[in-house]
Amino acid sequence: CQNECGEGVEYCIGSQWQACTAARVREERCGNGVDEDCDGTIDEGCDGCTDGATRECRSECGQGTERCSGATWRDCDAREPADEVCDGQDNDCDGLTDEDFPALGAACEDGDGPCQVAGTRVCAPDGVGTVCDAVAGAGDAETCNGVYDDCDGQTDEDLPGV
Known part of the structure; x- marks a missing residue:
């Protein structure tokens, strides 16, 4: 039996x-x-809840809702801590935002000479680091002045007699 x-x-x-x-x-x-x-x-069933009922619940990251199933409170949907990524959020729920990225917000630049543009370090698209948001200038037509005006790294090239 x-x-x-x-x-x-x-x-x-x-x-x-x-x-x-x-x-x-x-x-x-x-x-x-x-x-x-x-x-x-x-x-199981010791919580004494009624199936389908909901109530507030908490995690380190804040508040959520859980549902009663089988007379037991289950599945709190409050967000749990995660690894910090560079995204403007407090992923690890420690009260700090993007603290693992000390270069965030620092001054940076892109380009050389007359093509140099100032910028700020921002979160990379993949969230695993930072990138400079400056985009080097396109430059001007090359003139005979000892500067690489067209931003190609060469000085006064393509000018007659140079």
Whole structure:
């Protein structure tokens, strides 16, 4: 014979089958850490909630909502801490934003000479670092002045007599 708690034996005594020797399914007793009803879940139903009910719940990152299922509160949807990424959010819930990226907001530049443009270090698109938001200028037509006006790194090239 078998029930939720396992297998047992039935004995035939006096032409009558006797009760199965498998452990009896009992009602769950709360707070003792034992699975009395042999369903694989310890102390389920001990919260006494009604299936489908919701309530507020919290994590290190803030507030969320959890739902009652099987007379137990489950699945709090409050955000959990994650690794910090550069995205303007406090991913690890420590009260600081993008603190793992000390270069964020620092001055930077792109280009050389007359093509140099100032900028600021911002979060990279993939969130794993920072990039300079400056974009080097396009330059001007080359003139005979000892400067690489067209931003190609060469000075006064393509001019007659140079």
